[in-house]
Amino acid sequence: MPKSGEQQQRADHQHRLPKTAAEMEQTEVVVPKTLDELIAILHKIFESDCINVDEVQQIMESYESNPQEWTKFAKSDKYRYTRNLVDEGNGKFNLMILCWGEGHGSSIHDHTDSHCFMKLLQGQLKETLFEWPDNKKSEMVQKSQRILLENKVAYINDSIGLHRVENGSHTEGAVSLHLYSPPFQTCQTFDQRTGHTNTVKMTFWSKFGERTPFEATVSQENN
């Protein structure tokens, strides 16, 4: 099960905070036309401590992916997927671009009590949802599976469950934009056969378009 009850409320109670009629009137529906505009809007939204998940999802989805705007962040590795930091969101969120080569996939992982938004910038990704394992050593239970198409945004947090993300294509790579709030540096990976967990440190392949040295030398993914 997810961590402490208090921390759990962080992602939970902010999950659905509906806007009042007055708030709806005041809010302009701004469609970000560029990645920079999207980042600026996100900075503004995350000034507040309360996050409307639907609003963030909608805004991220309305940005139409334009490779010219993000190619400089999309540095790939032939052996495994890469995480490339784009923006640190004034400490409120991390925005990063993940590059998935053919066949690349992640372990089953949690999100350390944070919100996670994932948008497809190019190609397609398969998301498989899992239940949290119980205390018995047994095969983890798969909840659902879906293919996310270009420009679609998926949302997950620990109360919804765990997931594995993979590029199932043998001919095309995939690129995705991820927003995590609050930012986190470690998470748990899960062994699908037994539910056994491992805490792993998350590292960046590049930051702000510059390749940064990889800290861990051994893969920490359980995939």
Place this chain on the structure above:
Amino acid sequence: MELHEGAAAATGDGVLDFSRLNLSTLNVDSVSDERRKDAKQIYLNNNRLVSLSSSIYLFNNLEFLDISNNRLTAICEDITRLTKLKTLLAKNNRLNEYSLPKEFGSLQLEVLNLSGNRFEEIPLQCTQMLRLQSLSLGGNRLKSIPPEIENLTSLELLYLGGNLITAIPAEVANLPFLTYLVLCDNRIQSVPPQLTRLDSLRSLSLHNNLLTYLPREILSLVHLQELSLRGNPLVVRFVKEMTYDPPSLLELAGRTIKSRNIPYFPHELPDNLLCYLDLASKCPNPKCAGVYFDSCVRHIKFVDFCGKYRLPLMHYLCSPECTSPCSSNPQSDAESEDEYSVPADRLQRVLLG
């Protein structure tokens, strides 16, 4: 739509971009002689080409050609005249093993991508390119890997994911520079222990296959950093059922000869016994000097490796009295619960061959 120079985004540095122009043919005539000589890279991907014009050879300095995402059913013979061609990308077409020209193997290619086509076999021509560093045949209909794969002595990347492959030939282990081997989404039931010879292997992709265990030798791949195994029916618990049957008289005699180094000469023994004695396998237990032939004991040890928890690794012991060797890999469990709880007389017996 016809091809003409103006339509293409010509960057002037030897790159001709004819991609995504809805082309059904390549009209080389409309490209000037000078442009043809200068051209180092041509992008013809994402068009409607059904065949590649034989005039392609006129771009005689071509090093890079992308004809992916078209409707090609064959590649013209004249492509072999592009002696400087190093990279050929032809993914997502309608090619099969009869589509490649006979002399295709003479090309000095370093990168060849034929993923997303209709190959049922890896064509022989593909195993003839001695400079080939990267070969991709993902998403085809391959049923097997030919032993001739070992001829590709420069190969570093071999992508065969998404096929119908049932076995990995030991010859794959003879590729001295292989760093990335992708065999995911196939029908592979076992991994040959010979793969331990792949010293430079950095990444091994085996997810979505039919593996129940891995050979213990996989721990010897010291440079292995990525290993994907999801979607395999890996055993979680080793099931011990059968009792151990003693080895045959032939086997006992063979074991005695080998382990005591009793000398013998070819003229002393019939050929069949000479062959038999050559088949002796050394017991993997470093404390045991014994050998086995057909009769051995299979044992599974569960080991943490490459970020994975408790991989079932199979190894063979010469007899149930022979205790399991300690793993040389510091990442592994010091003891497996399975070893301690199982009485020796209940270890499973396996007949080889």
